[in-house]
Amino acid sequence: MDLTPVTIDVGSLVSKTVTSLHSHLVTRPTGRAVRMAIETQLASAGAQSLSLIDLSEVTILDFSCADEVVAKLLQRCLESDTHEAFFMFRGVRESHRDQIQVVLERQALIAVAETETGDRELLGVVDAYEAKVWQLLENRGSLVLEDFERVFSEPGLGDALDRLVKHRVVFRSSTSGRYHALSQLVQELL
DSSP states (O other): OOOEEEEEEHHHHHHHHHOOSEEEEEEHHHHHHHHHHHHHHTTOSEEEEEEEEEETTTOOEHHHHHIIIIHHHHHHHHHHHEEEEEEEEEEEEEHHHHHHHHHHHHHHHHEEEEEETOOOEEEEEHHHHHHHHHHHHHHHSEEEEHHHHHHHOTHHHHHHHHHHHHHEEEETTTTTTOEEEEEHHHHHHH
16 A cells, blocks of 8 residues: 555644644634645645544634634545545544534535544444444454445445545555555554
8 A cells, every 4th residue: 555644733733833822723714724734744745645633632623623624624635636635533522523523514524533532433424324334344444345245235335335435534455456444554554
């Protein structure tokens, strides 16, 4: 796999980007500055990257910053023709969850979130079937299509996998055809 690993500590970025002693993301300009700093780091990554966006030091996250740092970041990267970026958001607190969920729903996006307790979940617009398919992969780490077909006999499995790959919450290797959970890749690469 040719994924370039990138780790981004948002709390540290806030202190470097904004003149504040607190790790609060509470204004759109703050969120925009952090997103632009993340995009600058991604610009030096290869054609494909896997970024671990660490929110664990962010104490307050408002809707405008969730929109800038999560939704707009994902949207801009999904629209890029030159860089294929995958993201996992770590340290998502209960106090962050609703804001992230709302902004992802508005943009019809999906993101992989790891909570403070280490649980992983999909946030955004995801149906129950896609969530089950994703959870199987999350539990196993990596699978080939036949592994999924042994568990899911319902029609639409290929469509669900394609949508998860399109939204970049699942990585599919172009060489082996294997599907990989982002959490497994984060452990291997970062």
